[in-house]
Amino acid sequence: MIPPMFRDAIIFAALLSMLSTSLTLTYMTTKVPNFAHGNFATIGIYMTLLLAKVLKLNVYFTLIPSLIVGGVVALILYLFVLKPLMDRGANYITLMIATIAYDMILFSFLNIFADYLTRTFKIPARLFILKSLDFRVMGQPGLFIIAPLLAVISVISFYLLLNKTKFGIAMRAAIENPSLASVVGINVNLTYAVSWFISGGLAGLAGALTPLLITCDTNTGMTLIVHIFAASIVGGLTNIYGAFFGGLLIGLAERLGTGYLSLQVGTWIIAYRSIIPLAFMVVTLLFAPKGLTSIPWKKILRRR
Amino acid sequence: MALPVALTFLIDLLALLGIFAIISLSLNIEFGYTGIPNFGKLLAVAGGAFFVGAVPGRILAYVYNALDNLDYIRDTNLVMTNINRILSTDVLSSITLLILSLLGAAFIGAILGFIASYPAIRLREDYLAITLLAMAEILVMIGRNYEDLIGGTRGVAIPDPFRWVGGEWRFVAATCTILVVLLLILFYVESISRSPLGRTLRAIRDDEISAEVFGKDVVKIRMKVLMVGSSIAAVGGALSAFLSGSVVAAGFTRVTHTFWPWVMVIIGGAANNFGVLLGSALFVTLRKVITFYKDVFKPFLPFDVVWLEYLLLGIILIIVLIYRPEGIIPEKPSRTLSRRELDQIMRELKLKTAK
Numbered sequence: 192m193i194p195p196m197f198r199d200a201i202i203f204a205a206l207l208s209m210l211s212t213s214l215t216l217t218y219m220t221t222k223v224p225n226f227a228h229g230n231f232a233t234i235g236i237y238m239t240l241l242l243a244k245v246l247k248l249n250v251y252f253t254l255i256p257s258l259i260v261g262g263v264v265a266l267i268l269y270l271f272v273l274k275p276l277m278d279r280g281a282n283y284i285t286l287m288i289a290t291i292a293y294d295m296i297l298f299s300f301l302n303i304f305a306d307y308l309t310r311t312f313k314i315p316a317r318l319f320i321l322k323s324l325d326f327r328v329m330g331q332p333g334l335f336i337i338a339p340l341l342a343v344i345s346v347i348s349f350y351l352l353l354n355k356t357k358f359g360i361a362m363r364a365a366i367e368n369p370s371l372a373s374v375v376g377i378n379v380n381l382t383y384a385v386s387w388f389i390s391g392g393l394a395g396l397a398g399a400l401t402p403l404l405i406t407c408d409t410n411t412g413m414t415l416i417v418h419i420f421a422a423s424i425v426g427g428l429t430n431i432y433g434a435f436f437g438g439l440l441i442g443l444a445e446r447l448g449t450g451y452l453s454l455q456v457g458t459w460i461i462a463y464r465s466i467i468p469l470a471f472m473v474v475t476l477l478f479a480p481k482g483l484t485s486i487p488w489k490k491i492l493r494r495r
Numbered sequence: 496m497a498l499p500v501a502l503t504f505l506i507d508l509l510a511l512l513g514i515f516a517i518i519s520l521s522l523n524i525e526f527g528y529t530g531i532p533n534f535g536k537l538l539a540v541a542g543g544a545f546f547v548g549a550v551p552g553r554i555l556a557y558v559y560n561a562l563d564n565l566d567y568i569r570d571t572n573l574v575m576t577n578i579n580r581i582l583s584t585d586v587l588s589s590i591t592l593l594i595l596s597l598l599g600a601a602f603i604g605a606i607l608g609f610i611a612s613y614p615a616i617r618l619r620e621d622y623l624a625i626t627l628l629a630m631a632e633i634l635v636m637i638g639r640n641y642e643d644l645i646g647g648t649r650g651v652a653i654p655d656p657f658r659w660v661g662g663e664w665r666f667v668a669a670t671c672t673i674l675v676v677l678l679l680i681l682f683y684v685e686s687i688s689r690s691p692l693g694r695t696l697r698a699i700r701d702d703e704i705s706a707e708v709f710g711k712d713v714v715k716i717r718m719k720v721l722m723v724g725s726s727i728a729a730v731g732g733a734l735s736a737f738l739s740g741s742v743v744a745a746g747f748t749r750v751t752h753t754f755w756p757w758v759m760v761i762i763g764g765a766a767n768n769f770g771v772l773l774g775s776a777l778f779v780t781l782r783k784v785i786t787f788y789k790d791v792f793k794p795f796l797p798f799d800v801v802w803l804e805y806l807l808l809g810i811i812l813i814i815v816l817i818y819r820p821e822g823i824i825p826e827k828p829s830r831t832l833s834r835r836e837l838d839q840i841m842r843e844l845k846l847k848t849a850k
Contacts, residue, residue: 224621275817283621284532288761289816291754295809299802306798413749417632420625428622462640469629476618476626 198335200446202404205342206397208438211422213393215434219366220386223286227294229416231261231391233301235398236407243324244314250324253399261395262388268293269387301409321402334403346435421472427482441468506670508783513673514735516775519759520684521727527766529720530700532620535627536756538634541747542607543600543729545638548645548742551596552654568646575652583658593656597730604729608722615721616714638744650743669738680727685768694829762815764822
């Protein structure tokens with residue numbers, strides 16, 4: 192029997208690591224800290240609500256549509272907002288502000304959509320949780336299998352894409368040195384656009400599973416974005432696998448840490464739960480400013 | 496005595512404009528002139544407001560003996576009714592309260608700015624933006640959950656230094672105070688930007704290494720700029736608390752107190768104080784007009800009109816960023832000499848070339 196606290200922690204960590212991995216991908220390719228990433232996940236959340244509650248489909252049918260819609264929304268951000276700005280030589284602060292502006296637009300659409308769902312179909316579109324729609328395997332929710340599985344599959348496919356396919360190698364070249372890559376005939380713009388699509392798609396996928404775990408609202412993504420950044424920074428912001436482990440670490444630390452502390456010092460600590468990832472991030476930045484992956488682990492291990 | 500509707504609208508507008516202009520001007524010193532991407536503006540604003548919520552009321556309650564068996568947080572309304580009854584007849588204490596609270600808020604802001612400067616002088620810029628944002632989130636989270644500070648989710652009432660003016664005229668008095676403070680701050684930041692210090696700040700923004708080569712202590716200057724900027728923002732937060740007469744932690748969010756000032760600075764024109772003023776005016780007026788006409792649209796739309804506001808702001812911001820990244824009033828080159836001296840030099844040059 193697995194205690195529910197531990198189970199929820201693993202699911203949350205898996206979802207968070209999918210989100211931080213995808214955030215890191217676009218940071219690596221286009222050097223944009225994307226503040227709209229949280230709302231890509233919220234789009235997935237509302238896709239699930241739409242398909243499961245309005246169209247009465249199985250909740251897991253939402254995965255593919257969420258992936259596509261999330262990807263398209265991210266692609267629009269890149270093609271119609273960031274690309275024109277980058278062509279005009281905008282610096283990273285301008286790009287960051289632009290993602291915040293896009294985030295506001297997404298937030299407004301999500302709220303309009305939520306209001307529309309509530310008024311037209313009379314379903315609760317705010318503060319909802321769809322835990323009861325999940326299937327159960329041996330007394331455990333199906334999400335306990337699906338979420339970690341998807342997280343592992345996504346990181347393995349990232350590895351295969353970046354190391355074993357021609358397109359992935361071209362993408363790595365475009366990350367390392369865009370001008371040199373374009374000299375040897377790599378379509379840098381295409382690799383960037385694809386990276387945005389993958390990033391948004393993966394965020395939408397992770398978001399689609401979120402209502403099966405926690406109570407969701409239109410601002411869930413805006414709350415999560417700080418955690419996603421924390422996870423990604425702990426991993427070093429420029430390393431996909433680092434971001435994956437950062438997500439696992441932050442997710443487990445937040446859930447298990449507060450769970451453990453609430454048993455020790457009292458339940459009042461649960462209200463401060465979100466401080467754990469932020470504190471983790473600040474400490475990491477002060478002692479290893481380039482993230483955990485920048486620490487020369489091999490050297491440290493060899494010395495022993 | 497009730498005020499006419501148009502005047503209420505104008506007073507509301509000016510008060511909001513004043514508060515947001517103060518916050519945006521502080522961001523303009525940090526980002527516009529010095530180039531520090533302060534995405535934690537909320538930290539200082541909330542710090543100032545929380546200070547006003549937590550400290551002056553407690554001191555007054557102690558001085559006036561207004562507590563008698565009441566709990567400061569739980570019975571906040573009763574305690575404040577007692578305090579405000581005394582304040583409403585005591586003009587001198589009211590004004591002292593206002594000035595001391597603003598100074599205290601500025602001091603708290605400076606401390607928060609000092610704390611924020613710790614990462615600000617060590618981290619690369621994109622990490623820095625996110626760290627400052629996270630620090631602000633932590634402060635607001637504490638405000639929201641630690642009830643003994645400012646009452647958690649329910650908030651606290653604060654002593655009202657404008658009560659002696661009487662009735663609805665207190666809003667007029669509060670607005671005038673805000674505008675006076677705004678003018679003082681505008682004068683201060685404008686004189687900084689015209690001084691040699693202002694040129695040093697721009698040098699640090701444009702090329703840190705060459706500023707260092709010329710003997711400028713970049714680390715110390717960035718630290719000072721963050722402290723000054725944060726104390727100005729904290730005064731803005733304190734004024735907004737005095738205007739509404741209460742402090743609720745939930746009223747301070749990343750969107751309203753960090754992103755909106757950023758929007759104002761970017762739309763108006765970074766590194767130009769009057770541009771930032773114009774940006775704040777446009778932003779606040781637009782929001783006010785949308786909320787004013789909200790009820791007109793209501794029957795036609797199947798959703799809350801508030802969300803259109805976000806949509807509109809996002810689109811305007813992206814258009815400005817793409818087509819006019821320098822803002823409506825762009826930065827002007829700083830004049831190192833007065834115009835008279837410049838003309839003198841030009842005339843001499845012309846004479847020389849004529850020879």
